Amino acid sequence: MKDKTGRTLAILVAALAGVVALAACSSARQPVYPATPISPEAARGLAPDFQFIAYQGQNVLGGNQASLYSLLRKGKPVVLNMWAGECAPCRREMPDLQAVYDSYKGRFILFGLDVGPFTGLGSREEGKALLQELEITFPAGTTYDAEVVRDYEILGMPTTFFIKPNGEIVRKWTGLMDKGKFTELVESLLTSS
Incomplete structure (x- = not known):
């Protein structure tokens, strides 16, 4: 039972790390310099x-x-x-x-x-x-x-x-x-x- 819980925890941690990595690499991030002028x-x-x-x-x-x-x-x-x-x-x-x-x-x-x-x-x-x-x-x-x-x-x-x-x-x-x-x-x- 202990081995099964450890494996489940490891899978959950790996899945969470994968989600975080995908979010960090998402193309939806804002560019450093916007395409439109920002000053009036x-x-x-x-x-x-x-x-x-x-x-x-x-x-x-x-x-x-x-x-x-x-x-x-x-x-x-x-x-x-x-x-x-x-x-x-x-x-x-x-x-x-x-x-x-x-x-x-x-x-x-x-x-x-x-x-x-x-x-x-x-x-x-x-x-x-x-x-x-x-x-x-x-x-x-x-x-x-x-x-x-x-x-x-x-x-x-x-x-x-x-x-x-x-x-x-x-x-x-x-x-x-x-x-x-x-x-x-x-x-x-x-x-x-």
């Missing part, structure tokens, strides 16, 4: 606002701390480039972004937002080190708001947004962008703004 701004096609801390470019940004909307209030289009310190494509495109930014001298604001701490692709220190190593001078910084990655639906790195002064996102580009493509998209943004 994104739902209307507007860039969600966020606060950031400047690594560099405080003279353009208006200080050590600012927000995306404070940049937009300057009346210029904004190119928001989300990157990370340990992102190889980000590293490759930064010099091209710098060259185009330099050639348009003040016609738009380029801001590089380091989201490495939220994507597992580098720390803030690694982000700052990358800017120094590549001699990047365009305004850049980071945020302590992890919701930015979700609000902007960042699914790949780098991701660049082309934003009119009214906050309307006119283009989102995910992946490496060369100098020619970046120039083309900046021209399109300037024409539409």
